Amino acid sequence: MPINFEQKEIRFITGSQLLYGDETIQEVNRHSSVIVDKLNQSGTLPLKIVYQGTVLSATEISEKLRAADQSPQCVGVIVWMHTFSPAKMWIGGLKSFQKPLLHLHTQFQREIPWQEIDMNYMNLNQSAHGDRELGYMMSRMRKGRKVVAGYWEDIDVQKRIGVWMRVCFAWDDAQKMKVLRFGDNMNNVAVTDGDKVEAELKFGYHIDYCPVGDLVQIVDTVTDKEIDPLVDEYESLYHFSEEARKSGTKHQQVREAARIELALRRILQQKEAVAFTTNFDALHGLNQLPGLAAQRLMNDGYGFGAEGDWKTAALVRTMKVMAFGLSGGTSFLEDYVYHFKEKGAVLQAHMLEICPSITVQKPHLEVHPLSIGGKADPARLVFTAHEGYGVAVTVVDMGNRFRMILNEADCVLPESDLPKLPVARAFWIPRPNLKVSAEAWILAGGTHHTSFSFALTPEYFDDYVEIADMELLKIGESTTIEMFKKELRLNEVYYWLNRAVQS
Numbered sequence: 001m002p003i004n005f006e007q008k009e010i011r012f013i014t015g016s017q018l019l020y021g022d023e024t025i026q027e028v029n030r031h032s033s034v035i036v037d038k039l040n041q042s043g044t045l046p047l048k049i050v051y052q053g054t055v056l057s058a059t060e061i062s063e064k065l066r067a068a069d070q071s072p073q074c075v076g077v078i079v080w081m082h083t084f085s086p087a088k089m090w091i092g093g094l095k096s097f098q099k100p101l102l103h104l105h106t107q108f109q110r111e112i113p114w115q116e117i118d119m120n121y122m123n124l125n126q127s128a129h130g131d132r133e134l135g136y137m138m139s140r141m142r143k144g145r146k147v148v149a150g151y152w153e154d155i156d157v158q159k160r161i162g163v164w165m166r167v168c169f170a171w172d173d174a175q176k177m178k179v180l181r182f183g184d185n186m187n188n189v190a191v192t193d194g195d196k197v198e199a200e201l202k203f204g205y206h207i208d209y210c211p212v213g214d215l216v217q218i219v220d221t222v223t224d225k226e227i228d229p230l231v232d233e234y235e236s237l238y239h240f241s242e243e244a245r246k247s248g249t250k251h252q253q254v255r256e257a258a259r260i261e262l263a264l265r266r267i268l269q270q271k272e273a274v275a276f277t278t279n280f281d282a283l284h285g286l287n288q289l290p291g292l293a294a295q296r297l298m299n300d301g302y303g304f305g306a307e308g309d310w311k312t313a314a315l316v317r318t319m320k321v322m323a324f325g326l327s328g329g330t331s332f333l334e335d336y337v338y339h340f341k342e343k344g345a346v347l348q349a350h351m352l353e354i355c356p357s358i359t360v361q362k363p364h365l366e367v368h369p370l371s372i373g374g375k376a377d378p379a380r381l382v383f384t385a386h387e388g389y390g391v392a393v394t395v396v397d398m399g400n401r402f403r404m405i406l407n408e409a410d411c412v413l414p415e416s417d418l419p420k421l422p423v424a425r426a427f428w429i430p431r432p433n434l435k436v437s438a439e440a441w442i443l444a445g446g447t448h449h450t451s452f453s454f455a456l457t458p459e460y461f462d463d464y465v466e467i468a469d470m471e472l473l474k475i476g477e478s479t480t481i482e483m484f485k486k487e488l489r490l491n492e493v494y495y496w497l498n499r500a501v502q503s
């Protein structure tokens with residue numbers, strides 16, 4: 001469960017060939033080591049890079065790539081052609097290579113040394129054409145990868161590598177992710193459902209199932225002695241409403257929420273699950289919908305999806321991992337109510353389950369009735385998300401493929417207090433405006449549930465879909481419905497043909 005970037009690494013392989021002789025290769029190695037050392041010392045990269053040496057033959061290339069593929073520490077490989085490395089030598093190695101790839105297109109020295117440059121210098125610093133040779137082969141092989149061009153000491157180049165590293169780490173996390181479902185998807189709901197076998201093949205994560213009765217059994221074993229310190233913790237973190245306080249009429253419901261949280265944590269640990277779903281319709285034996293627990297578990301990095309939405313639960317976990325250590329927060333959200341004024345805006349909320357990582361306020365812990373599900377009044381944290389830019393993302397099952405949809409949005413503060421609204425919320429203006437955003441989202445078949453993050457940008461998802469080999473539709477400042485419809489139609493053909501070619 002804990003997210004620890006120190007346990008993983010990225011490998012760096014420099015390409016060359018036997019032609020150049022020992023002296024040149026030593027120089028290539030020295031340059032590569034300097035680049036790797038300085039990148040590691042830059043402080044901009046979340047994962048350490050381990051230099052693997054310069055590869056000179058097809059055998060060496062295959063060996064290094066196979067070793068990287070098999071290493072549990074290695075979550076991705078950076079390749080750079082300092083000199084020319086004939087790319088037929090890369091076919092064997094690349095053919096079987098499964099992990100994420102980044103092709104760094106850089107040069108050891110930033111500028112041309114006008115007075116000193118001779119043919120030795122020219123022959124040593126050949127990445128301008130060496131990397132083009134490898135680029136051809138990876139394109140010819142339809143190999144998904146990120147290409148980063150620019151001077152390696154520049155912060156923008158390093159940041160692009162850093163984004164990719166975070167995506168690699170999240171991809172690795174997904175390969176062993178287990179999503180625990182308490183109850184099935186909400187009856188008859190289409191968009192939150194999908195092909196769980198295909199999802200495991202595509203994304204790596206396993207969608208598991210746990211009878212609510214198993215959770216209830218653990219709930220029943222939780223003691224008052226365990227609940228007391230957790231309620232104390234709540235008191236230190238949140239403002240309690242009058243009724244929720246120890247002297248209040250609904251304090252017992254806070255204790256029941258704590259009991260459910262302790263049991264949920266225990267069962268998720270036992271089953272080694274890092275994401276989960278609930279369903280307000282499948283709460284037999286539970287006192288209340290686990291709202292507070294879902295909020296607090298998300299805050300600790302767990303993925304969550306309501307009403308059995310396992311795709312969103314897995315996506316929330318993946319985005320939490322990508323964003324780990326960055327500021328801003330990431331949460332499950334749902335489009336709730338519109339505000340048709342100026343550009344248009346959307347009030348985002350849910351029954352209860354919004355992650356407090358997206359607020360800078362001290363949340364209020366309150367107990368109110370839930371008008372659905374027929375259970376006792378659930379405890380919940382109430383707050384408003386902070387201002388700022390973010391991305392809302394979803395994954396839908398189109399029958400022949402999974403599609404990812406992303407909308408950029410600007411969170412703003414609501415125009416007024418919402419004294420009668422007893423749930424956490426975010427209020428945002430989707431880019432380019434509500435009308436275009438909502439039309440495009442609906443044309444793409446996007447869900448009402450999303451995973452939203454203040455910490456991430458579209459670049460993370462560009463990198464993600466290269467690794468996952470899947471469709472991404474982005475809605476942002478430049479989106480027009482005319483172009484978006486064209487993209488939908490072209491993608492329909494592209495993915496149909498792509499599948500036909502692969503099978």
Ligand code: MN
Binds near residue numbers: 306307334350449
């Ligand atoms: Mn919902």
